[in-house]
Amino acid sequence: MRSLVRELDGRFPGIGAALGDGMAVAIDGQIFQDYFLEEVGPNSEVCFLPAIEGG
Amino acid sequence: MSGNANGYKWIGTRTIRPDGVDKVTGRAAFGADFSLPGMLVGKILRSPHAHARILSIKTNKAEAFPGVKAVVTSADFPEIPASEAIKGSSPPNYRHLSQNLMAREKVFYDGHAVAAVAATSTAVADEALSLIEVEYEILPHVTDVLEAMKPDAPILHDDLFTGGVDPKPEKPSNVAKRVEFAIGDIDAGFAEADVIVERDYTTEGIHQGYIETHAVVANMGEDGQATIWCSSQGHFMVRQYTAGLLNMNIGDIKVTPAEIGGGFGGKTTVYLEPAALLLSRKSGHSIKMVMTRDEVFRGTGPTSGSAMTIKIGAKKDGKIVAAEADLKFFAGAFPGAPVHLGCMCGFTPYDIENVMAVGYDVVTNRPKAISYRAPGAPIAAFAIESAIDELAGKLGIEPLALREINAARKGTRTAYGPTLGVVGFEETLEAAKNHPHYSEPLGPNQGRGIASGYWFNVGGESSASVSINEDGSVTVTSGAPDVGGSRASLCIMAAEVLGVDIGQVRAVIGDTNATGFNRHTGGSRVTFALGMVVIQATEDCVEQLSTAAAKIWDIDLEAVVWEGGYARPAGDNAGKFEPLSLSDLAAKTPMTGGPISSKKSSNVQGAGPAFGTHICDVEVDRETGQVKILRYTAIQDAGRAIHPGYVEGQMQGGVAQGIGWALNEEYVYGEDGRLQNSGFLDYRMPVASDLPMIDTVIVEVPNPTHPYGVRGVGEIPIIPPMAAVANAIEDAVGLRLSSLPMSPPKVLAALQNGA
Numbered sequence: 001m002r003s004l005v006r007e008l009d010g011r012f013p014g015i016g017a018a019l020g021d022g023m024a025v026a027i028d029g030q031i032f033q034d035y036f037l038e039e040v041g042p043n044s045e046v047c048f049l050p051a052i053e054g055g
Numbered sequence: 056m057s058g059n060a061n062g063y064k065w066i067g068t069r070t071i072r073p074d075g076v077d078k079v080t081g082r083a084a085f086g087a088d089f090s091l092p093g094m095l096v097g098k099i100l101r102s103p104h105a106h107a108r109i110l111s112i113k114t115n116k117a118e119a120f121p122g123v124k125a126v127v128t129s130a131d132f133p134e135i136p137a138s139e140a141i142k143g144s145s146p147p148n149y150r151h152l153s154q155n156l157m158a159r160e161k162v163f164y165d166g167h168a169v170a171a172v173a174a175t176s177t178a179v180a181d182e183a184l185s186l187i188e189v190e191y192e193i194l195p196h197v198t199d200v201l202e203a204m205k206p207d208a209p210i211l212h213d214d215l216f217t218g219g220v221d222p223k224p225e226k227p228s229n230v231a232k233r234v235e236f237a238i239g240d241i242d243a244g245f246a247e248a249d250v251i252v253e254r255d256y257t258t259e260g261i262h263q264g265y266i267e268t269h270a271v272v273a274n275m276g277e278d279g280q281a282t283i284w285c286s287s288q289g290h291f292m293v294r295q296y297t298a299g300l301l302n303m304n305i306g307d308i309k310v311t312p313a314e315i316g317g318g319f320g321g322k323t324t325v326y327l328e329p330a331a332l333l334l335s336r337k338s339g340h341s342i343k344m345v346m347t348r349d350e351v352f353r354g355t356g357p358t359s360g361s362a363m364t365i366k367i368g369a370k371k372d373g374k375i376v377a378a379e380a381d382l383k384f385f386a387g388a389f390p391g392a393p394v395h396l397g398c399m400c401g402f403t404p405y406d407i408e409n410v411m412a413v414g415y416d417v418v419t420n421r422p423k424a425i426s427y428r429a430p431g432a433p434i435a436a437f438a439i440e441s442a443i444d445e446l447a448g449k450l451g452i453e454p455l456a457l458r459e460i461n462a463a464r465k466g467t468r469t470a471y472g473p474t475l476g477v478v479g480f481e482e483t484l485e486a487a488k489n490h491p492h493y494s495e496p497l498g499p500n501q502g503r504g505i506a507s508g509y510w511f512n513v514g515g516e517s518s519a520s521v522s523i524n525e526d527g528s529v530t531v532t533s534g535a536p537d538v539g540g541s542r543a544s545l546c547i548m549a550a551e552v553l554g555v556d557i558g559q560v561r562a563v564i565g566d567t568n569a570t571g572f573n574r575h576t577g578g579s580r581v582t583f584a585l586g587m588v589v590i591q592a593t594e595d596c597v598e599q600l601s602t603a604a605a606k607i608w609d610i611d612l613e614a615v616v617w618e619g620g621y622a623r624p625a626g627d628n629a630g631k632f633e634p635l636s637l638s639d640l641a642a643k644t645p646m647t648g649g650p651i652s653s654k655k656s657s658n659v660q661g662a663g664p665a666f667g668t669h670i671c672d673v674e675v676d677r678e679t680g681q682v683k684i685l686r687y688t689a690i691q692d693a694g695r696a697i698h699p700g701y702v703e704g705q706m707q708g709g710v711a712q713g714i715g716w717a718l719n720e721e722y723v724y725g726e727d728g729r730l731q732n733s734g735f736l737d738y739r740m741p742v743a744s745d746l747p748m749i750d751t752v753i754v755e756v757p758n759p760t761h762p763y764g765v766r767g768v769g770e771i772p773i774i775p776p777m778a779a780v781a782n783a784i785e786d787a788v789g790l791r792l793s794s795l796p797m798s799p800p801k802v803l804a805a806l807q808n809g810a
Contacts, residue, residue: 047471054320055430055577
């Protein structure tokens with residue numbers, strides 16, 4: 001994920017900061033609240049979404 | 056009792072709850088039950104105005120009053136610039152939090168803290184509060200979300216500009232941000248719909264209503280080492296937030312958790328702790344602060360209220376082709392309404408190709424909102440599940456059948472992005488359809504409503520240790536407060552892994568020095584995430600126990616198996632040795648390598664999302680407008696119910712809160728912006744005599760990422776009730792009520808107007 005975000009920021013400058021704090025990611029349907037080191041496959045579905053708080 | 060149909064020894068059994076005896080005998084120690092020698096009483100002075108500039112605060116008379124040992128204001132708190140508002144791991148906005156805990160230039164709501172005193176008694180403290188002179192410049196206020204969004208609304212924050220819009224605004228606004236979640240083509244979707252329903256909905260701000268008010272005992276030593284005893288949903292959170300607000304090292308604060316008398320999300324932040332430490336530092340004494348109920352309502356966060364518009368379109372056969380939600384949530388005095396979560400959850404039970412959900416986070420002159428059980432989702436579900444019901448009526452399709460036609464399942468793409476994995480929504484619908492309640496006959500003025508709901512559940516940072524004591528008993532130490540039976544669940548999971556009797560295992564919640572970091576208890580995470588690390592630590596202990604046995608028998612580790620709580624030789628070739636129990640091995644640890652224990656820390660991911668479907672029967676009194684709940688059945692996918700009794704309790708509690716939300720609870724503000732019902736007499740929550748027994752059905756579609764299949768259960772049950780009740784009222788008397796609460800005056804007015 002770190003590499004993916006880096007690549008995205010290279011193509012769309014500034015998006016890296018927007019995808020930082022307060023964002024989670026869903027990789028192939030599984031949500032990761034902290035995604036920095038999570039593995040991504042070549043055909044993975046990656047969705048950025050707001051971090052989830054509960055009550 | 057042990058053993059169940061699932062083949063587990065303890066998983067799924069109803070063991071005696073470990074906290075039960077203490078709680079029913081009054082021995083359990085809650086936040087207000089601690090005392091220290093020389094302790095002083097701390098009290099807060101609160102604003103009587105909804106919105107005002109603080110021109111001056113004079114504390115000299117209070118400081119001079121006999122028995123007063125310290126007074127603090129915002130001047131005693133470090134100023135946190137906007138550039139340092141977000142710092143550290145999983146942070147709040149520290150700047151907003153600091154301003155909320157002690158007002159700086161302005162007060163933003165009736166009840167906003169302005170100063171704090173420490174005195175030798177409550178009477179002296181109260182007198183001291185009356186001697187603090189605050190000069191206010193009263194400002195126009197706004198408490199309604201739609202009024203707050205108008206161009207001429209009083210602006211709360213001059214430095215708040217709406218995020219998520221383009222171009223970036225140049226004028227400050229009460230709209231903190233706009234969010235949007237969309238898939239497909241919403242216009243094309245509606246263009247192909249045969250039937251469309253569209254309606255506006257409103258909900259009021261609702262308090263979590265925990266029985267135990269906020270309480271803290273705090274001590275700051277001359278060496279800067281601080282100790283806090285408090286009830287909270289996360290003592291590591293209390294430590295982190297307090298350190299961040301006071302510019303202290305996290306390691307200089309120790310927080311010991313008390314038993315908690317309800318939180319539901321409302322205790323996932325701090326209110327008293329930082330002021331208590333500052334008073335302790337200034338006075339040289341320990342400080343005890345306990346909120347009154349009035350303070351809880353006026354000074355702590357409720358959940359948001361809302362104004363919503365829902366539009367859903369479907370083909371004649373019932374297939375929903377387009378769904379749109381416009382959600383405006385008020386956040387109270389500072390940004391942070393859970394509107395994005397409402398947008399994300401609302402339509403997720405349904406497989407819809409074209410969805411647009413837009414949300415607005417709006418500040419108003421009310422207490423700062425905080426989480427309340429599945430934050431945002433119940434509010435959106437009230438509107439969306441009501442709209443689904445209305446759509447069913449227009450289509451002439453039974454509401455449950457409409458949900459079955461459109462049910463989300465594995466492979467369904469959600470509007471917030473991810474594709475769902477293994478989930479159990481259809482199983483909850485099936486269970487509802489087959490339940491005797493579903494086909495029970497109804498009488499005059501009686502009606503039945505169905506509603507469903509979805510919540511993600513979370514995992515998060517979790518740390519625990521498992522130790523085998525010298526006599527073979529087992530201690531599980533974790534660091535997340537027990538709000539719903541997690542101590543029992545952790546004992547069950549550890550006993551299952553070890554294969555020992557449940558009575559041999561005890562779970563304790565250690566202070567912040569006892570374990571690694573734990574995220575707070577919330578998001579229905581503890582049985583799942585803390586359970587995961589406890590299982591891992593226990594498995595490591597089994598490895599150590601087996602190693603010890605191998606050393607005793609002088610055989611290879613591979614020749615040892617762990618079965619039924621004993622180390623045994625793997626076969627005859629390994630040797631003829633008598634099995635060794637935990638107590639046998641524990642007695643020999645000095646000879647076999649030392650104490651047997653293991654600790655694990657992990658950021659647990661893979662929480663299993665879950666669904667619930669509820670059936671509600673009501674009877675409407677046409678003369679008074681009162682709505683009586685006749686029967687209620689809550690069906691929910693728990694993945695695997697570690698302790699079914701606790702799961703049922705979570706379901707019943709969530710339903711009770713949802714019914715209160717539906718029928719009676721609301722904040723009443725006067726024209727002056729002051730809260731008029733800051734007590735349980737006028738803030739009407741359900742009591743035992745208001746409700747029938749809530750029936751529960753636990754569906755189990757195991758979460759594939761957890762060893763025992765656990766899904767979080769605490770939050771789902773509050774999501775469906777408001778719509779279930781509204782749909783039942785519509786079925787009973789033909790009225791679609793779209794404004795919460797559906798209290799007797801409003802129901803009566805609607806009956807008389809035929810609304």
